[in-house]
Amino acid sequence: MALADNTSAFEIDHAGARPRPLIDPFARAITYLRVSVTDRCDFRCVYCMSEHMTFLPKADLLSLEELDRLCSAFVAKGVSKLRLTGGEPLVRRGIMTLVSSLSRHLESGALQELTLTTNGSQLAKYAAELKGYGVERVNVSLDTLDPDKFRAITRWGELDKVLAGIDAGQAAGLKIKINAVALKGVNEDEIAGLVAWAHGRGMDLTIIEVMPLGDIEESRLDQYLPLSLVRARLSERYTLEEIDYHTGGPARYVRVRETGGRLGFITPLTHNFCESCNRVRITCTGTLFMCLGQEDAADLRGPLRASESDEPLYAAIDDAITRKPKGHDFVIDRRRQRPALARHMSVTGG
Ligand code: SAM
Ligand code: SF4
Numbered sequence: 001m002a003l004a005d006n007t008s009a010f011e012i013d014h015a016g017a018r019p020r021p022l023i024d025p026f027a028r029a030i031t032y033l034r035v036s037v038t039d040r041c042d043f044r045c046v047y048c049m050s051e052h053m054t055f056l057p058k059a060d061l062l063s064l065e066e067l068d069r070l071c072s073a074f075v076a077k078g079v080s081k082l083r084l085t086g087g088e089p090l091v092r093r094g095i096m097t098l099v100s101s102l103s104r105h106l107e108s109g110a111l112q113e114l115t116l117t118t119n120g121s122q123l124a125k126y127a128a129e130l131k132g133y134g135v136e137r138v139n140v141s142l143d144t145l146d147p148d149k150f151r152a153i154t155r156w157g158e159l160d161k162v163l164a165g166i167d168a169g170q171a172a173g174l175k176i177k178i179n180a181v182a183l184k185g186v187n188e189d190e191i192a193g194l195v196a197w198a199h200g201r202g203m204d205l206t207i208i209e210v211m212p213l214g215d216i217e218e219s220r221l222d223q224y225l226p227l228s229l230v231r232a233r234l235s236e237r238y239t240l241e242e243i244d245y246h247t248g249g250p251a252r253y254v255r256v257r258e259t260g261g262r263l264g265f266i267t268p269l270t271h272n273f274c275e276s277c278n279r280v281r282i283t284c285t286g287t288l289f290m291c292l293g294q295e296d297a298a299d300l301r302g303p304l305r306a307s308e309s310d311e312p313l314y315a316a317i318d319d320a321i322t323r324k325p326k327g328h329d330f331v332i333d334r335r336r337q338r339p340a341l342a343r344h345m346s347v348t349g350g
Contacts, residue, residue: 019076019077020077021077022074022078022079022317022318023321024290025322025324028278028324029078030078030279030324031079032079032080032082032083032278033071033074033079033081033082033280033281033282034082034085034280034282035070035071035085035282036086036089036281036282036284037085037089037284038092038284039055039087039283039284040055040086040088041088041091041119042157043121043154043156043157045119045143045153045154045155045157045181046152046153046155046223047153047223051155056284060285061284061285062284062285062286062301064092064101066286067098068102069310070300070313073310073314074317075111076110076310076314077317079111080110080112080113081112081115082102082105082111082113082114083115083117084114085116085117087284089117090116090121090123091122096126096129099129099130099133099135102133106133107134113137114133114135115137115138115139116138116139117138117141118138118139118141118165119162120140120141120165121157121158121161121165123138123162123164123165123168124161127165127168128168128172130172130174131172131173136174137174137175137177138174138175138176139206140165140176140177140178141178141181142162142180142194143180144186145159145193145197146159149187150162152186153187166201166203170202176203177204177206178203178205178206180194180206180208181209182210182225182230183210184223184224186223191207191230195238195263199256199260199263202261203261204263204264205261205264206251206263206264207266209226209227210225227265227267230265234263238256239257240254240263241254241255241256241257243255246276250266250267251265252264252267277291280320285301286299287300288300290320290323290324291324293327294325298317298319298323299316300316303316
């Protein structure tokens with residue numbers, strides 16, 4: 001930004017200049033923030049939550065205004081990509097108010113992308129509005145195209161509603177990427193079909209290896225399907241071509257020659273993706289997690305509420321980023337049946 005000639009260096013530092021960008025101890029610039037806007041959900045996916053999940057008291061949640069202020073502080077510190085997630089972000093009451101107010105950062109150019117990850121159940125209702133606020137791309141989680149299996153995996157979900165959400169999203173002009181968790185003995189026979197279906201509709205597909213987060217009343221070993229196996233099986237049917245496509249995230253992409261579509265693999269257990277990590281996560285109570293796979297966290301709700309000035313918040317964020325770890329080490333094996341972390345994916349938003 002050009003500064004007026006008579007602006008002194010002192011004023012640049014102390015009067016409204018952009019706060020310092022976020023660089024962690026391993027020289028990684030933090031430019032991507034994922035925000036869990038609620039821990040609640042209208043589904044109970046077997047790998048994510050137990051059926052009788054206990055949610056946070058509503059009083060602990062940040063208000064929409066506080067979420068906006070928190071996100072805006074990160075944008076001021078150089079975050080250029082913001083993903084709303086949950087729980088299910090589209091079940092948070094008033095969520096469009098937040099999307100609407102955050103869209104000002106798209107208009108100003110400070111934010112390059114505002115996006116969300118959703119189970120798609122409410123997408124038919126909100127797709128056009130999201131597009132209107134500048135959301136261009138949405139990730140929809142969908143593990144199967146079989147209505148009975150869908151019900152068994154999500155416990156409470158209806159496949160038809162999600163498919164209608166995807167239709168509405170595409171009709172509104174949203175670019176949709178499908179995320180599917182590979183589950184042993186559940187959808188492993190369907191993955192090749194999911195590739196054909198997603199690519200046939202012009203959607204990228206990313207397959208995710210199940211991660212040991214949160215106690216879910218089921219054995220992780222029963223669910224765990226290594227993506228090395230999925231990939232080997234897909235190679236029998238498709239030609240998977242290595243491509244140079246990186247999003248700065250954990251997915252490794254290939255092009256499927258027969259469909260022309262892109263296929264991603266997220267393998268936190270068999271492949272470590274931490275070297276290029278550019279992201280941090282905040283929960284709906286304002287806790288900042290510097291790594292999805294580690295417990296260390298920083299409370300931002302305190303500094304947020306302590307002052308109308310953003311300075312204490314900036315200081316707390318800076319301090320937390322100095323503690324961003326180099327990486328994580330998830331393990332599921334027969335000796336460690338317990339989750340690697342007690343925290344559920346719905347708390348930090350995946
Ligand atoms: N409710 C939204 C949804 O399902 O897309 C957003 C939140 S959900 C926690 C984000 C992603 O995490 C989903 O794609 C979901 O499949 C994935 N997920 C949840 N629990 C997981 C686990 N234990 N291992 C791997 N992926 C998981
Ligand atoms: Fe809800 Fe998403 Fe977790 Fe499924 S994966 S229970 S849709 S938060």
